[in-house]
Amino acid sequence: MNSDCLFCKIIAGEIPATIHFEDSQLVVFEDIGPQAPHHLLIVPKKHIRTTLDLTPLDNELVGHIYQIAGRMARDLGFSEAGFRVVNNCNDAGGQTVWHLHFHLLGGRDMTWPPG
Ligand code: 5GP
Ligand code: ZN
Numbered sequence: 523m524n525s526d527c528l529f530c531k532i533i534a535g536e537i538p539a540t541i542h543f544e545d546s547q548l549v550v551f552e553d554i555g556p557q558a559p560h561h562l563l564i565v566p567k568k569h570i571r572t573t574l575d576l577t578p579l580d581n582e583l584v585g586h587i588y589q590i591a592g593r594m595a596r597d598l599g600f601s602e603a604g605f606r607v608v609n610n611c612n613d614a615g616g617q618t619v620w621h622l623h624f625h626l627l628g629g630r631d632m633t634w635p636p637g
Pocket of ligand 1: 528539540551552553554555556609610616617618619620
């Protein structure tokens with residue numbers, strides 16, 4: 523728990539969010555500014571600042587995050603149509619919240635390349 527961190531506060535229940543799934547390792551909640559009909563954030567409970575701060579100890583966690591991404595896409599009914607999982611890292615990557623998270627976007631056709 524980092525008391526200056528928005529997502530740590532959501533995980534701790536100090537700031538409300540629409541939570542879709544939670545287990546011992548992560549929380550999945552709706553993005554406040556959705557960029558697709560379905561836009562969820564998959565957020566590890568451990569405060570990890572960016573992708574660059576991952577260590578080999580986090581390998582199982584990252585695998586679990588992708589498992590949950592697929593499960594959520596299936597549960598919400600857009601897995602077969604297709605979806606996108608996005609991680610933004612640092613300023614040029616578009617990161618604005620400094621607690622590792624993965625966007626799960628679905629429910630519309632995505633474009634390539636991303637902006
Ligand atoms: P990033 O830009 O770091 O990849 O993604 C951060 C995401 O967090 C953005 O898509 C933004 O809309 C979302 N976000 C920012 N503040 C809040 C908030 O207070 N609650 C929720 N649910 N999402 C937030
Ligand atoms: Zn945090």
